[in-house]
Amino acid sequence: MNDLLELLSGPAPRVGAAGSSPGRSRGAVPSPRRSAAAQPVVVEASAAQRAAYRALRRRAFVEDQGLFAGHDEDAADLDPLTIVLVAVDLSGDVLGGVRVHPEDARLGWWRGSRLVAADGRIGAQLVQAACARAATAGALRFDAHVQPRLVKFFARLGWERIRPIEAAGAPHVLMRFPMTRLADTAAVKAPLGSLLHGLLPQDRWLGDDGVPVPGTDVIACVDAIVPAMVERDPEWAGWCGMLVTAHDLSAMGAEATGALDTVGGRDAAHVEAILDGVRAGAEAFGLPILGGHTHLGVPAALSVTGLGRAPDPIPASGGTPGDAISVCADLTGGWRPGYTGRQWDSTSSRTREQLAAMLGAVRAARPHAAKDVSMAGLVGTIGMLAEASGTGATIDVAAIPKPSSATFADWLTCFPGFAVVSAGGPAPTSPETVTARCGTLTAEPGMRLRWPDGELTTALTSAPTGLGRAC
Numbered sequence: 001m002n003d004l005l006e007l008l009s010g011p012a013p014r015v016g017a018a019g020s021s022p023g024r025s026r027g028a029v030p031s032p033r034r035s036a037a038a039q040p041v042v043v044e045a046s047a048a049q050r051a052a053y054r055a056l057r058r059r060a061f062v063e064d065q066g067l068f069a070g071h072d073e074d075a076a077d078l079d080p081l082t083i084v085l086v087a088v089d090l091s092g093d094v095l096g097g098v099r100v101h102p103e104d105a106r107l108g109w110w111r112g113s114r115l116v117a118a119d120g121r122i123g124a125q126l127v128q129a130a131c132a133r134a135a136t137a138g139a140l141r142f143d144a145h146v147q148p149r150l151v152k153f154f155a156r157l158g159w160e161r162i163r164p165i166e167a168a169g170a171p172h173v174l175m176r177f178p179m180t181r182l183a184d185t186a187a188v189k190a191p192l193g194s195l196l197h198g199l200l201p202q203d204r205w206l207g208d209d210g211v212p213v214p215g216t217d218v219i220a221c222v223d224a225i226v227p228a229m230v231e232r233d234p235e236w237a238g239w240c241g242m243l244v245t246a247h248d249l250s251a252m253g254a255e256a257t258g259a260l261d262t263v264g265g266r267d268a269a270h271v272e273a274i275l276d277g278v279r280a281g282a283e284a285f286g287l288p289i290l291g292g293h294t295h296l297g298v299p300a301a302l303s304v305t306g307l308g309r310a311p312d313p314i315p316a317s318g319g320t321p322g323d324a325i326s327v328c329a330d331l332t333g334g335w336r337p338g339y340t341g342r343q344w345d346s347t348s349s350r351t352r353e354q355l356a357a358m359l360g361a362v363r364a365a366r367p368h369a370a371k372d373v374s375m376a377g378l379v380g381t382i383g384m385l386a387e388a389s390g391t392g393a394t395i396d397v398a399a400i401p402k403p404s405s406a407t408f409a410d411w412l413t414c415f416p417g418f419a420v421v422s423a424g425g426p427a428p429t430s431p432e433t434v435t436a437r438c439g440t441l442t443a444e445p446g447m448r449l450r451w452p453d454g455e456l457t458t459a460l461t462s463a464p465t466g467l468g469r470a471c
Contacts, residue, residue, distance in 0.1 A: 040095050040122055042129040045084040053086050053097035053116075060116045067168040076101040076113065083137065085129050087122045098126045100133050107397050108140035108408040109451060112177075120153070127157055131177045138409035140179050140397075140449070141457055145172040162455075176457070182447075185413040186380030186464040193466020206470035207388035208316050209248035209372065210306070217311045219254040221245060224303040231300035233338065234270055238277020238302065239284075243347055243417075244374075245306035246285035250359040251372040251420055252315070254308030256285065261292040264301035274302055284352055285359065314362060317470035318369035319389035323424035325382060325439035328361055329373075330418040330432055331403045341410040344403070346417040354432045358418050361428035368424030376464060377413040382421050382439070383447050383464040389423065390469035394448045395439035395459070 045053055054073070061072040076082050082101035086094045096117030103109040112130045117123035134142045145167040146154050154175050155161065162174040205211045210221030223244045230237040241261065249256050261278055265271035271294060282289050287306065295301070333346030347355060362370045369389055373381045379395065386393040402411045422428055429435040439450075447460035 040087040040089050040125065042085050042087050042125055044133075045086045045094075045097065049086045049088070049094050049097075050084050052094035053084060056094065056097065056116045057114050061114070061168075067170060072114065076111075081105055083133055085126060085133060087117065087126055096122045096126055098130050100130050100137065102137075103141075103143070104452065106402075106408060107451070108138045110134045110137060110139040110142050112142065112144045124153075124157060127154070131158075134177075135179060135181065138407040140182065140409055140412070141451065141455075142177045142179055144175050144177070146175045147171075148173055151175065178458070181409055181413060182377065182379045182459045183461070185377040186383055186460055189376050189380065189384065189465045191466075193463075193468065196467065200467075202471045204315050204317050204470050206317065207384060207465065207467050208252065208470075209374070210252050210254065210308075210313075212310070212313055217309050218257075219249055219252055219308045219310050219313055220305065221248040222303060222305045223248065224301075227300050230265075230274060230302045234265070234273035234300070235277040235280075236336065237300075238274045238279075239281045239348065240277075241302050241304040242278060242281025242285050242287055244372075245304045246281075246287050246355075246359055247372040247418065247420070249306050249308035250362055251370050252308075252310055252313045253363040253366065253370070254310035254313060255363065256287045256306065256308045256359070258290040258307050259287045260290055260305045260307075262294075262301070262303045263292065264295035264298040266297065266300065268296060270300065271296060274300075278302075278304075284347070284350070284355055286352065286356060310363070314366060314368075314370050315388070315470065316369055316371040316385045317388035317390075318367075319385060319391055319423035319441045320368070321391050321441050321443040323368055323391075323441045324427075324437050325393060325395065325441060326367070326422050326427035326435055326437050327378065327400060328420050328422070328428040328430070328433050328435040329401055329416055330358060331401060331434050332432075333403075333417060334405060341407075341414060343415045344406065344411075344417045350432065355418075357430040358432055361430045361433065362420060362422065365422070365426040365428040367422035367426060367428065370420055370422040370428065373416050373419040373421060375415050378416065378419065378421065379412050379447060379449075379459050380464050383460045385421055385423060386441055386447065387463040387465060387467065388470045389441060391441040391443065392445040392447065393439055393441050394450055394456070396450045398452050399436050399438040401434040401436045401438075 057072050061067045086097040098115040099113045103111050151173050159175040159177050162176055165172050165174045210219045225237045225241050263271055263274050330346040336343045336345040371381055371385045382393050423441050427435050448456045449459050450456055
């Protein structure tokens, strides 16, 4: 499929037939003079607006530029996922348009193409709108084929030059707009390095969610649930408090022995709802409550301290360059109501026996390094494992296991219920999960995504936490 994104820079053209204004950019569409106040707006095209847009395209790319013979329509025009954006003036006239369409929607790989505009200002509006719409559609990669003379213009709009290519029989440049959703999700951990500087021991457990108690085989961890969630959804917050605690222990290969909880709420009824979730989680995850503390008449709060045993715990820092990265995840279930795109729930429908098998997967496999997937998302968690190991990582996006009902962007950035990443050695697995090798730790720092066409894109440019390599 030919893919051409043509930005038309320069001032508004003079009114006249195509080609009659020698000073205007090739492919520009003549339009009446507009006042500075009458800014066009960009909208998703109606059927009539799509027809007007196709007429502009045909004039620009077939009649004016001769890039296509007869017509410039292709498979993207027939794809039901293709989004057409048009710029319209106050009278409703279409002044330009652009397509946003998937190269591989399952992986969040999208393209921008067939842009026509009356002038550069409208062209820039359309390009910026296309980038925003691609992000909304879940794009993790957004490409365009750009004529060489327009590379600088695209660069001013934030696009990156990749390499020269040929499109529609003419020289072009492959350019890419940086999609930041993965980095933005991982950035929630960025302040940790400076906040915790000088507080934590510089040992091999730096960056782990749990730590061995010195002189024992006891593993301890602690988690606090976001107060807004405890306030709004207290029973689910209680369940999640036990869920994340059990997973922190399991990622270190520990067998859970018990937990302590600290609960706060505005009244007894609110605290009781939180504790209903804690009780259910304690039973489901085999993590009995050994003690704790309760506050009444205070803002909502919940933290859980977990205790387990592991004679030889598995650190997040055990990876080395060349180690294979694997993901072990439970793909059943669905989005928790009220948390679509943010929290996947598979655990609440599992039996205690099924959960025990999943929680024992790391302990049974004993990989070199392991870490449960947290609110930093799957890519951010791999980044934290790589940071603790003093490595970078390359991830093969097509190899990552994903539920069919979740978009790839949501799945890579959500809290996935049960998922653990590992590096080196045997990969964790259980009958209830899907395990796949999906990348490699690298000597080069940073996080890269490898796409089916061999292209590499940057997911994270820096270490997620700033804690650095564990000693």
